[in-house]
Amino acid sequence: MSTAAGGPGTAAAGGAAAGAAARDGASGGHGTGDAAHGDRGSGGGGPGGRTSAWPPLNELALARGEVDRSGHLRTDEAWLAAAWANPDTRVIVVEGGRAMIGLTDGKTWLWTCPPAEAPDGVRFLLGVDEDGVAYFGVAGMLPAPPEPEVRAVSLRVAGPLLSDRDAGLLTHAVALGNWHETFTHCPRCGARTEPFASGHARRCPVDGSEHFPRVDPAMIVLVTDSADRCLLARNSAWPVNRVSILAGFVEAGESAEQTVAREVHEETGIVVGDVCYLGSQPWPMPQSLMLGFRALVTGAAEITVDDEEIVEANWYSREDLRIAVAEGRLLLPPPVSIAHRIIESWYGAELPGTW
Numbered sequence: 001m002s003t004a005a006g007g008p009g010t011a012a013a014g015g016a017a018a019g020a021a022a023r024d025g026a027s028g029g030h031g032t033g034d035a036a037h038g039d040r041g042s043g044g045g046g047p048g049g050r051t052s053a054w055p056p057l058n059e060l061a062l063a064r065g066e067v068d069r070s071g072h073l074r075t076d077e078a079w080l081a082a083a084w085a086n087p088d089t090r091v092i093v094v095e096g097g098r099a100m101i102g103l104t105d106g107k108t109w110l111w112t113c114p115p116a117e118a119p120d121g122v123r124f125l126l127g128v129d130e131d132g133v134a135y136f137g138v139a140g141m142l143p144a145p146p147e148p149e150v151r152a153v154s155l156r157v158a159g160p161l162l163s164d165r166d167a168g169l170l171t172h173a174v175a176l177g178n179w180h181e182t183f184t185h186c187p188r189c190g191a192r193t194e195p196f197a198s199g200h201a202r203r204c205p206v207d208g209s210e211h212f213p214r215v216d217p218a219m220i221v222l223v224t225d226s227a228d229r230c231l232l233a234r235n236s237a238w239p240v241n242r243v244s245i246l247a248g249f250v251e252a253g254e255s256a257e258q259t260v261a262r263e264v265h266e267e268t269g270i271v272v273g274d275v276c277y278l279g280s281q282p283w284p285m286p287q288s289l290m291l292g293f294r295a296l297v298t299g300a301a302e303i304t305v306d307d308e309e310i311v312e313a314n315w316y317s318r319e320d321l322r323i324a325v326a327e328g329r330l331l332l333p334p335p336v337s338i339a340h341r342i343i344e345s346w347y348g349a350e351l352p353g354t355w
């Protein structure tokens with residue numbers, strides 16, 4: 001059901017997987033990776049024949065973070081007031097999914113300000129680090145660049161370049177900022193809701209109903225056939241040479257594993273089983289959580305694309321993929337995406353080429 005005409009979010013479903021790829025200007029010089037998949041052999045994944053665990057995913061850019069979220073402090077008004085009055089407290093301002101990012105001597109860093117310099121806007125506690133420094137987010141107007149090397153950058157672009165701490169803070173702040181910017185009114189009575197729990201919830205002043213940040217689970221899956229070839233597809237909204245693995249939103253009353261089987265069948269006609277969970281990454285653009293899987297063909301293997309969301313899909317061996325990317329015939333998702341990491345885990349090395 002992740003066809004394009006669907007509800008809010010469907011376009012983003014692919015977006016999660018693929019929109020990232022389509023819009024992201026991220027580039028990265030990655031070496032060619034033709035050396036590293038020697039020990040995997042082919043044909044190791046025949047229908048129902050998986051014998052060992054899939055390799056783990058390499059670093060997921062937006063699934064990092066080392067600051068304690070300190071949930072127990074979100075309703076401690078005395079502590080919150082003291083933290084906000086402390087000039088050592090750091091504030092991350094987010095607006096429209098962007099924050100102020102600095103680049104100095106090749107290092108990318110998250111610009112923060114003391115509370116006294118923060119703009120008006122919904123405030124939320126992000127956490128407290130090991131040194132006792134408190135971090136808040138504010139969904140408000142971004143300042144003019146405070147230093148020449150600082151500018152407004154999206155999470156999608158900045159996320160992979162930041163340290164673990166800063167990437168985690170920014171992902172958290174953007175997710176909450178997007179929610180506060182969008183979900184402003186009570187779904188029951190239409191009244192404007194008010195933040196509470198230090199910006200981690202909203203409450204309706206009329207009927208008292210409480211509302212929590214919305215996260216839309218979406219699955220993304222790498223399908224392999226009996227020759228251990230990988231299924232890559234092109235979304236109708238993408239440029240001609242852009243491909244990725246399949247993705248779609250989890251529907252109401254559906255498990256993520258059921259979503260995998262349904263979406264793969266709807267979009268390509270292929271029947272899969274042996275669905276195996278790999279890992280997850282928040283994708284708050286604006287509000288998804290990507291759940292990564294692998295699956296094997298266990299029934300029909302002939303590709304019949306739905307021609308709505310997916311206009312082209314093909315099987316690729318590792319060698320097919322390496323050559324197609326090297327020749328510029330295929331463009332893969334950028335490293336910030338979980339799609340990239342899942343394809344890489346199948347490929348067995350850093351993916352070749354640039355994107």
Ligand SMILES: [Zn+2]
Nearest residue numbers: 186189204207
């Ligand atoms: Zn209400």
